[in-house]
Every structure is written in structure tokens, then in C-alpha cells.
Amino acid sequence: MAPASVFQEEMDAAGQQQTPAVPGVRLQGLPVEILVEIMSNLDFESFDNMLLVSRRLNSVVEAHWSFLLCGIVEREFTPVQDFFDTLWGVNLPEMMTCSQLLTVCSTLNGFQPLLNFCRVIKRWEMEFPSLRFSILPLHSRSLSPNELCRLRQGLYIWWRYARSFHGPAVDVDNTSEARRTFLRRFSTTQLHEVNDMRQTIRSAVQQKICPSVTLVRGFRGKLATKEEAARIGWGELSENSDIVDTVMKLHPAILLHLLVYRHRYATRASMIRFIRLRHPGIEDGDVESFRETISDVLFERGLSLFWPFPRPGFPDTYGGVLDHADAESEELRAAYSTDGGTGVHDYPQWRREMDASREVRSAKLEPAL
Known part of the structure; x- marks a missing residue:
């Protein structure tokens, strides 16, 4: 018998003498x-x-x-x-x-509301990077742990603001001063971060949910006539802006649903029906006030949405929720993270007059024919 055959028989015999394998633990x-x-x-x-x-x-x-x-x-x-x-x-x-x-x-x-809340936050974490880098897709990437923490913090602020001032609650104190009081508790750094998040989501709404007539024609090219684009699009210029800022009054979970499942709504009318069903009073009063209120609070502190940070955030691929491009700007994040609760609480007469004369943009969903 060849040496190789003898060796194989010995190996087979040794294998047969081994102890049977222990069944896996389930x-x-x-x-x-x-x-x-x-x-x-x-x-x-x-x-x-x-x-x-x-x-x-x-x-x-x-x-x-x-x-x-x-x-x-x-x-x-x-x-x-x-x-x-x-x-x-x-x-x-x-x-x-x-x-x-x-x-x-x-x-x-109980458990189920908590579980659903966690699922919505995780889905926002998954969807946000593609929205944040939508204009500069070559720079698209996942968010770092620090960036995810800023995103969640922004979502929590936005969620509570929407519930307090954009929800269907009756007899809520929805004055400009009440809204400013809510946001004064947050630091300048937090307000810049949440504004970056808001700009990102608003741009997504304008692109994916409520595109203007011009944008529809740009998407469809020569296939879309002016009449067809008007049937699909959501108005033009200031009208489109009012509609987008009306949709931004939606609860963050509902807005997430529309961004993810836009394809389920074949027509503009079907989406309007869904929005009115989920938020019956969305067209009451004026458009969303989040950005305006952030601007007011920063104005009280002698700052603005474009200062002290060198970049406001979206659509740049750094700043806001994202890390800044340089260490000096990151140091500003820490420097302006402790001024929550500051600001002018007793407005001068000229400021109250300016508030009273501020243009009111009425909420609306349907563009004029």
C-alpha cells in the first residue's frame, strides 16, 4: 500500500475515535x-x-x-x-x-411609544447624511459620533419646538415672545447647529416634497410642458417658499415619513390630503417660525446666523452639525456653548414696533391656479 494511502487510513481512524461534537447552545x-x-x-x-x-x-x-x-x-x-x-x-x-x-x-x-421614538431618531440618523450632502454628493460620508450627537440634540430641540408652537394644540401661548423664551435656554452653538439641521431638511422638502414649477421642468426637461409642470409643481418663488415653510410645520416624524416614502403619493392632491389628515390645523396662522425665532434670539446676543462662526453650515460640507474645517472654528464651538439663557428679555419700544410690523406669511398648501 502506498505511504499516502496508509497515512489517510490512519487519519480516518483517528477521526472516528474522536468524541462526538457537543450540540450548539441555542x-x-x-x-x-x-x-x-x-x-x-x-x-x-x-x-x-x-x-x-x-x-x-x-x-x-x-x-x-x-x-x-x-x-x-x-x-x-x-x-x-x-x-x-x-x-x-x-x-x-x-x-x-x-x-x-x-x-x-x-x-x-410604556414601552411602545419609547420604542417608536427611538426608531424615528435612528431613521433620521440614517437619512440625514444624504440630505446634508445632497448638493455636494462627492463629499458624502457617514457622520462621526460627535456629529450624530449634535444631530440628535438638534432633532430634540426642533421636535419640542414643533410640538409647542406648530402642533394642533388649542390655546397654546404661541406669541413671538413665548417662542423666543423657549429658544433662549439654548446656547449660541446649539442654535447654529439646529439651524444647520433645519436648513438641510428645508432644502430636502423643497427638492423632494414640494418642488417649484421651475424645478419640475428642470427635472423632466423637455418632457414637461408648462401646464404639466404647473399641475405637478407647488407654485413659484414666494408662493413656493410659503408652501415649503408650511410643510415645515409638520411633526418631525411625519416629515420624515414624507421624505422617505414620497413615492407613495402619486399626485400633489394625495399628499395634501395626507398632510391635512395628520395635521388638521396646519394652514391656520402663519408659516413655521423656527428660523425667525433663532435669528431673534441671536440678535439679542449681538450675534447672527452668519456670525460668530465663519460658515453657517448647509450646504457647505463642514460647520453646523458637521465638524468645522479648522481647529480655530471648533474652539468657537466651545466658546459659545455656555451662553444659554442670555438675551434681552425686556424689549425696547423700537423692537416691539418692529415685531408688530413684521410681515405675516400665511400658511398654505395649495398653489394658486
Whole structure:
């Protein structure tokens, strides 16, 4: 027998004498204590997927979610205080820990609203980079952890502002001074960051949801007649601007839905019906006031949307939510991060007169025929 054959027979015999392999341990067969320990170290997406694996894992999550989510919220949804303030729509005591806040959450609105809120924030994180770099796509990239934190903080501010001043609530104090009081608590750095986020999203609304007649003709080229473009587009110039700023009054979760699922609405009329259904009073009063209020608060501090930072943000590929291009500008971010709560609270007469004479832009969704 050839040496190679002898060697192969010896190897086969040795393999047959080995101890049989131990069957693999199934995740669902583990004790609850070990499952809880494993799931508490997952990222949010993996944690969310656990709900779909089996009934047993789903029941474990629902029984222990206030413990499981503590580490996930602290790792992936910072600033934690702003996260819960936004979720509940109130200013919570700052001394409470994330674990304590989740325990309170379990007795107030429960697991499902919290889970849905986390899903919306994560979807914004996923969609925002493509919106932020839409005008300069060659520079497109993922956001760094610091940039994601700024984005979330901006979303939390915008979310609470929209709920307080753009929502369907009745008898809410929606005066200019009430809006300024809300934003005064935030630092100049935070206001510049949230304005960058707002500009990015407004540009996306103007491009993807409510394009002007001229933009429609630019997209479709010679295929679109002027009449067809007018049927599809959302007005021109100031009219289009008013419509876009009316749509910007929508709740961030609804606006996200429109940006992601725009293809579901075949006509302008179908989208208008959806918007009116989700926000019945959206055409009452004036257009969204977020940018105007930020400008007012910065004016009180002797600043503006274009200073002290060298770049306002969007559409530049740095500044605002994104890191600045140089270290000196990043130092300004720290220098202007502690002036929250400052500003003029007793307006001089000339300022009140200017507020009274400010042009009112009425909210509208349908362009004139």
C-alpha cells in the first residue's frame, strides 16, 4: 500500500475515535438572566430585531425593557436628558439618572411609544447624511459620533419646538415672545447647529416634497410642458417658499415619513390630503417660525446666523452639525456653548414696533391656479 494511502487510513481512524461534537447552545434556550445580560449590551438595531425572533425573546424584552434600554439610551441617544424631555414634552429634573427615567417611563407611557421614538431618531440618523450632502454628493460620508450627537440634540430641540408652537394644540401661548423664551435656554452653538439641521431638511422638502414649477421642468426637461409642470409643481418663488415653510410645520416624524416614502403619493392632491389628515390645523396662522425665532434670539446676543462662526453650515460640507474645517472654528464651538439663557428679555419700544410690523406669511398648501 502506498505511504499516502496508509497515512489517510490512519487519519480516518483517528477521526472516528474522536468524541462526538457537543450540540450548539441555542439562544432561546438560555436562562432569562443570561439573555438579559446579552441583550443589554446590544446596539439599538439588534435590540429592536430581538422582538421579531421569537415569542420567548419578545416576552423577555417586554418584561425587562426598562433595564435593557438603559445602556442603549446612554450609548446611542445622548444627550439623555434631552431625549426624555422630548419624549414626554416636559422639562425633567436634571438630577435623575437614565435608569430612574426609564423606570418612570414604564409607569407613564410604556414601552411602545419609547420604542417608536427611538426608531424615528435612528431613521433620521440614517437619512440625514444624504440630505446634508445632497448638493455636494462627492463629499458624502457617514457622520462621526460627535456629529450624530449634535444631530440628535438638534432633532430634540426642533421636535419640542414643533410640538409647542406648530402642533394642533388649542390655546397654546404661541406669541413671538413665548417662542423666543423657549429658544433662549439654548446656547449660541446649539442654535447654529439646529439651524444647520433645519436648513438641510428645508432644502430636502423643497427638492423632494414640494418642488417649484421651475424645478419640475428642470427635472423632466423637455418632457414637461408648462401646464404639466404647473399641475405637478407647488407654485413659484414666494408662493413656493410659503408652501415649503408650511410643510415645515409638520411633526418631525411625519416629515420624515414624507421624505422617505414620497413615492407613495402619486399626485400633489394625495399628499395634501395626507398632510391635512395628520395635521388638521396646519394652514391656520402663519408659516413655521423656527428660523425667525433663532435669528431673534441671536440678535439679542449681538450675534447672527452668519456670525460668530465663519460658515453657517448647509450646504457647505463642514460647520453646523458637521465638524468645522479648522481647529480655530471648533474652539468657537466651545466658546459659545455656555451662553444659554442670555438675551434681552425686556424689549425696547423700537423692537416691539418692529415685531408688530413684521410681515405675516400665511400658511398654505395649495398653489394658486
